Amino acid sequence: MLDVRSECPLVDEGTTAGAEVEQSAAGAVRLGNRIPTAICQFFPPVPADLVVSQAEDEADYAELKVTSGAVRQVGNVQTEQEVEVGDLTVLVVRVEYPTNPAAGVDYRARLLDDEALGRVTLKVADAEERDLDYDEQAAAEDLVALLAD
Numbered sequence: 476m477l478d479v480r481s482e483c484p485l486v487d488e489g490t491t492a493g494a495e496v497e498q499s500a501a502g503a504v505r506l507g508n509r510i511p512t513a514i515c516q517f518f519p520p521v522p523a524d525l526v527v528s529q530a531e532d533e534a535d536y537a538e539l540k541v542t543s544g545a546v547r548q549v550g551n552v553q554t555e556q557e558v559e560v561g562d563l564t565v566l567v568v569r570v571e572y573p574t575n576p577a578a579g580v581d582y583r584a585r586l587l588d589d590e591a592l593g594r595v596t597l598k599v600a601d602a603e604e605r606d607l608d609y610d611e612q613a614a615a616e617d618l619v620a621l622l623a624d
Contacts (some may be wrong), residue, residue: 481514565615582614
């Protein structure tokens with residue numbers, strides 16, 4: 476569960492989608508009941524989640540890698556694109572909800588670290604405050620900028 480009283484162990488503020496955001500909640504979970512994961516939520520003005528997962532072994536890391544790209548799900552359409560930011564390659568998944576146009580489009584920028592057996596994800600939700608030109612490149616740049624801070 477996320478707690479509004481918890482502090483994010485990663486970053487407490489930054490710029491996402493052209494807006495200054497501050498941490499609003501944080502917490503820890505285990506993906507698939509195995510992979511330790513820290514989650515930091517940011518809001519307002521643009522809802523965003525920064526999620527860091529670190530596998531304890533190669534098998535769990537393989538699961539992280541497999542679940543990093545676009546998947547087929549009922550109710551949404553996902554596409555993926557690799558984006559270069561400096562010397563980093565960021566995988567960005569674009570999620571659109573055709574049965575619920577009011578939900579808009581979300582972006583999930585993911586950076587994998589084979590040596591650390593980890594994955595960092597920035598999920599940026601659609602919001603009126605988000606720049607209309609926000610795209611895969613912008614999501615990848617936001618992730619890298621948050622990590623650099």
